[in-house]
Amino acid sequence: MQFLQTTMIRVAYAILLLLAVLVLNFSLMHLAPGDVADTISQSMGGADEEILNEIRRDYGLDRPFIVQLGTYIGKVLSFDLGYSFFYNQPVTKLILERLPATLLLVFSAQLLALVVGVVLGVYSARKPNGIVSHFVTLFALFGYSAPVFWTGILLLIGFSLHIQWFPVAGMRDVTIEGGFWIHFMDVARHLVLPMITLASIFFALYSRLARATMMETLGSDYVRTAKAKGLTNRQVVYKHALKNSLSPVITLAGLQFSAVVSGAVLVEAVFSWPGLGTLAFQSIIARDTPTILGILFFSALVVIVGNLLTDFALRLVDPRVGGKK
Amino acid sequence: MKHMFKGLVAATALASVLATGVVAEEPKRGGTLLTVLGTNVRNLNPAVQSGIVTGYPGAQLFAAPLRYDDSWTPQPYLAESWEVSDDGLSVTLNLVKNATFHDGQPITSKDVAFSVEVIKANHPFKAMFAPVETVETPDDHTAILKLSKPHPALMLAMSGQLMAIIPQHIYGDVAINEVKTHPRNNENVIGSGPFKLVEFKNGEHVIMERHEGFFMEGRPYLDKIVMRIISDPAARAIAYENGELHMGAFESLPRIINRLKKVDSLTVTPEGYGGIGPLDWLAMNTTKGPLKDVRVRKAIAYAVDKKFIMNALMQGTANESRTGIHPDSPFYNADVEAYEVDLDKANALLDEAGFPMEGGKRFGLTIDFGWPGVKPQVEYVKAALKKVGIEVEVRSSADFPTWAKRMGTMDFDMSWDTVFNWGDPVIGVHRTYDSTNIAKGVWSNTQGYANARVDELAAMAAVENDPEKRKALYAEFQAIIADELPVYHVNTLPYHTVYSDKVGNPPLGIWSTSSPIDMVYLKD
Numbered sequence: 001m002q003f004l005q006t007t008m009i010r011v012a013y014a015i016l017l018l019l020a021v022l023v024l025n026f027s028l029m030h031l032a033p034g035d036v037a038d039t040i041s042q043s044m045g046g047a048d049e050e051i052l053n054e055i056r057r058d059y060g061l062d063r064p065f066i067v068q069l070g071t072y073i074g075k076v077l078s079f080d081l082g083y084s085f086f087y088n089q090p091v092t093k094l095i096l097e098r099l100p101a102t103l104l105l106v107f108s109a110q111l112l113a114l115v116v117g118v119v120l121g122v123y124s125a126r127k128p129n130g131i132v133s134h135f136v137t138l139f140a141l142f143g144y145s146a147p148v149f150w151t152g153i154l155l156l157i158g159f160s161l162h163i164q165w166f167p168v169a170g171m172r173d174v175t176i177e178g179g180f181w182i183h184f185m186d187v188a189r190h191l192v193l194p195m196i197t198l199a200s201i202f203f204a205l206y207s208r209l210a211r212a213t214m215m216e217t218l219g220s221d222y223v224r225t226a227k228a229k230g231l232t233n234r235q236v237v238y239k240h241a242l243k244n245s246l247s248p249v250i251t252l253a254g255l256q257f258s259a260v261v262s263g264a265v266l267v268e269a270v271f272s273w274p275g276l277g278t279l280a281f282q283s284i285i286a287r288d289t290p291t292i293l294g295i296l297f298f299s300a301l302v303v304i305v306g307n308l309l310t311d312f313a314l315r316l317v318d319p320r321v322g323g324k325k
Numbered sequence: 326m327k328h329m330f331k332g333l334v335a336a337t338a339l340a341s342v343l344a345t346g347v348v349a350e351e352p353k354r355g356g357t358l359l360t361v362l363g364t365n366v367r368n369l370n371p372a373v374q375s376g377i378v379t380g381y382p383g384a385q386l387f388a389a390p391l392r393y394d395d396s397w398t399p400q401p402y403l404a405e406s407w408e409v410s411d412d413g414l415s416v417t418l419n420l421v422k423n424a425t426f427h428d429g430q431p432i433t434s435k436d437v438a439f440s441v442e443v444i445k446a447n448h449p450f451k452a453m454f455a456p457v458e459t460v461e462t463p464d465d466h467t468a469i470l471k472l473s474k475p476h477p478a479l480m481l482a483m484s485g486q487l488m489a490i491i492p493q494h495i496y497g498d499v500a501i502n503e504v505k506t507h508p509r510n511n512e513n514v515i516g517s518g519p520f521k522l523v524e525f526k527n528g529e530h531v532i533m534e535r536h537e538g539f540f541m542e543g544r545p546y547l548d549k550i551v552m553r554i555i556s557d558p559a560a561r562a563i564a565y566e567n568g569e570l571h572m573g574a575f576e577s578l579p580r581i582i583n584r585l586k587k588v589d590s591l592t593v594t595p596e597g598y599g600g601i602g603p604l605d606w607l608a609m610n611t612t613k614g615p616l617k618d619v620r621v622r623k624a625i626a627y628a629v630d631k632k633f634i635m636n637a638l639m640q641g642t643a644n645e646s647r648t649g650i651h652p653d654s655p656f657y658n659a660d661v662e663a664y665e666v667d668l669d670k671a672n673a674l675l676d677e678a679g680f681p682m683e684g685g686k687r688f689g690l691t692i693d694f695g696w697p698g699v700k701p702q703v704e705y706v707k708a709a710l711k712k713v714g715i716e717v718e719v720r721s722s723a724d725f726p727t728w729a730k731r732m733g734t735m736d737f738d739m740s741w742d743t744v745f746n747w748g749d750p751v752i753g754v755h756r757t758y759d760s761t762n763i764a765k766g767v768w769s770n771t772q773g774y775a776n777a778r779v780d781e782l783a784a785m786a787a788v789e790n791d792p793e794k795r796k797a798l799y800a801e802f803q804a805i806i807a808d809e810l811p812v813y814h815v816n817t818l819p820y821h822t823v824y825s826d827k828v829g830n831p832p833l834g835i836w837s838t839s840s841p842i843d844m845v846y847l848k849d
Contacts, residue, residue: 032723032724032726032727033726033727033730033731034724034725034726034727034728034729034730035726036726038725038726038729038730038733038766038767039725039726039729040367041449041729041766041767041768042725042729042767043367043374043376043378043379044374044375044376044379044449045375045376045377045449045745045747045753045768046449046450046744046745046753046756046766046767046768046769047375047449047450047766048449048450048451048452048765049765049766049769050451051447051448051449051451052766054502058506086367087365087367087511087527088367088368088506088508088510088511089511089527094527097526097527097528098528153559153560156559156560156563157563160563160567161563161566161567164567167569168555168560168563168564168567168569169553169555169557169560169561169564169569170529170530170553170555171529174530174532174551174553175357175359175551269556269557270557270559270560271557271560272553272554272555272556272557272560274526274528274529274554278528278556279528282364282365282528284724285724285725287724287725287726
């Protein structure tokens with residue numbers, strides 16, 4: 001019962017937050033000088049003034065701000081994200097078309113970073129001054145501080161140009177014909193480089209965090225007790241310590257849900273990955289208000305759902321969390 | 326007028342004999358061309374959307390009445406012949422008889438009349454068809470464009486991507502001015518061109534295949550075209566190098582152009598952009614402060630070293646341009662003041678204009694730029710003008726609309742700008758200098774320039790059907806502009822076409838890839 005109440009309150013907060021996100025972003029977009037008619041004109045190599053005014057009229061950009069805002073909020077409340085000015089398509093369609101590519105990229109990168117990061121983090125926590133530990137630290141710092149577009153281009157030059165193992169851009173080779181497995185392998189081949197590039201940022205976070213919490217846990221009393229009981233080193237590390245040091249890592253992983261839009265933008269741009277990040281970037285450049293707001297709305301939703309899921313996951317590994325309100 | 330057309334045909338025949346004399350190879354039929362678009366496409370229908378990104382797929386999906394070779398000579402396309410009346414007030418197009426749309430319906434003069442109406446109502450370049458009052462259709466294969474005044478610009482406006490013939494039976498179901506948002510501009514497109522749409526995936530690719538019913542015997546040569554959308558120039562460069570792309574156009578980064586030139590299997594060429602006519606220039610607001618004085622504008626031109634911009638910033642990939650007309654155009658007049666760098670002259674002009682040097686400084690100006698790619702140019706202008714005592718403050722804009730707003734409302738002193746000619750000067754050149762077009766949005770006469778003689782010359786050239794007389798009018802037009810400098814013309818934008826040695830007949834006519842690539846083929 002208490003759980004239900006907490007959930008209800010959180011959902012109500014979430015809806016208010018979403019509305020605030022929309023109003024704030026709409027106003028910010030409106031404050032900036034110029035509008036989508038300018039970028040449409042740019043895409044056409046300049047346009048007659050008459051045409052520009054017609055575009056503004058068609059999209060209601062000539063109406064007062066408050067009317068535009070009201071119309072938009074009204075539409076969103078009836079689950080209509082509106083029409084993209086720039087692409088003349090429903091925003092929902094644009095987003096849903098791009099979503100699978102981004103989910104595939106972000107989840108596989110997260111998974112890779114999580115598994116490799118935790119394994120190496122735990123390993124280096126056990127021998128904090130060993131050569132592997134230093135190597136992992138160096139690698140993590142490098143991955144975190146190198147700009148992703150640079151890492152991406154470097155990987156491209158190495159593995160697409162000099163050793164031609166992986167394709168340069170996109171998510172699939174449209175000239176390939178064949179069954180499901182041929183296409184599956186094709187997408188997998190395209191995925192490798194962007195996945196590694198994106199994972200290189202997350203990897204640093206996970207490996208550093210796993211290392212730190214693991215070292216802390218290994219120094220705690222109950223680990224000493226466990227050792228004193230005569231348990232093997234293996235049992236101590238993986239059964240006792242690991243489970244306890246995982247919860248910060250899971251919290252972090254949950255927070256990274258927002259990366260569905262933000263983290264992938266540059267990686268998608270470098271690899272022409274047809275995902276949401278590219279769409280967000282292009283819409284901002286094009287000042288395509290409905291699409292930008294649609295993506296923000298959508299990513300706010302993803303973050304909220306992500307946080308809820310993180311809570312559940314934490315309850316599973318750490319029973320203490322469930323007891324708290 | 327008839328005899329002139331015959332003369333042109335003869336010249337064309339000669340030109341094509343000469344051209345084919347060099348390339349003796351027989352085109353091969355078949356294959357899939359892997360090519361690329363540098364940004365996402367907004368709209369596939371060039372009748373309602375201009376721009377080079379729409380131009381590439383658009384010119385494959387839709388045919389125009391005419392096409393141009395690389396010597397600015399019109400060639401028959403959907404119109405097998407054409408005739409301009411002696412008074413220049415009617416242009417008759419005789420359409421090919423066997424042309425069909427992708428759904429098998431015949432292409433008739435009614436579709437031509439409909440297309441003109443749609444373009445007039447939706448296309449951003451009003452100047453193209455403004456003098457066209459009606460289109461008469463005496464029979465299915467004759468369309469007569471009736472003009473309110475002679476309009477020589479019509480020839481170029483009927484070619485490339487500028488006059489897409491679209492089917493009335495598809496787009497006629499909405500009001501004429503709503504065709505720009507017609508859902509079939511992007512899906513289930515039924516066109517008149519050599520290739521038909523298979524799939525357009527927003528942000529990913531445009532795939533087309535041969536239109537079997539295309540009216541030109543044996544063409545197109547390619548079975549299929551895959552246009553991938555790759556917006557990162559470095560990624561495109563790698564894809565050309567490792568063979569993932571056969572061909573691409575509109576590459577403009579000097580660093581990448583020079584790198585690709587070193588690859589043995591690739592040809593990188595600036596040929597084929599005369600029709601598009603992209604120019605880089607320094608715009609000056611002639612209505613504000615010191616820039617009101619033509620001597621100040623001249624001093625700036627003498628202080629800014631074009632050669633430095635072309636050699637150091639553009640790394641030798643761009644050519645000099647001295648006027649608002651692209652150097653490849655037959656109307657280009659190179660015989661104008663070139664403003665070779667001369668700091669003494671610049672200082673003298675500024676003294677004369679009443680801005681004496683005081684403590685190393687005369688006055689301050691701002692300079693804007695609309696996109697990050699041209700930041701080196703504005704930083705250079707700042708450094709160059711410091712030498713003659715002009716303190717320049719570089720103003721960046723958050724994004725394109727911010728800059729466009731500043732330009733459109735003339736809230737600037739100087740700005741780096743890139744503007745396209747789009748074929749005939751009437752379409753893309755007059756707009757920058759015409760005193761009736763001041764401050765009408767970005768890429769209008771944002772310099773606030775007004776000269777009655779320039780207006781008059783432009784108006785006369787617009788209706789002059791004799792090419793030689795027209796050339797003379799534009800020569801004077803360019804000389805005045807080079808002398809009064811509302812814009813300091815610097816260089817051509819270094820657009821380059823990249824193609825591998827597998828590609829035959831790359832599109833190097835005046836319209837680059839904004840023209841049909843029905844003659845492109847893949848070698849074994």
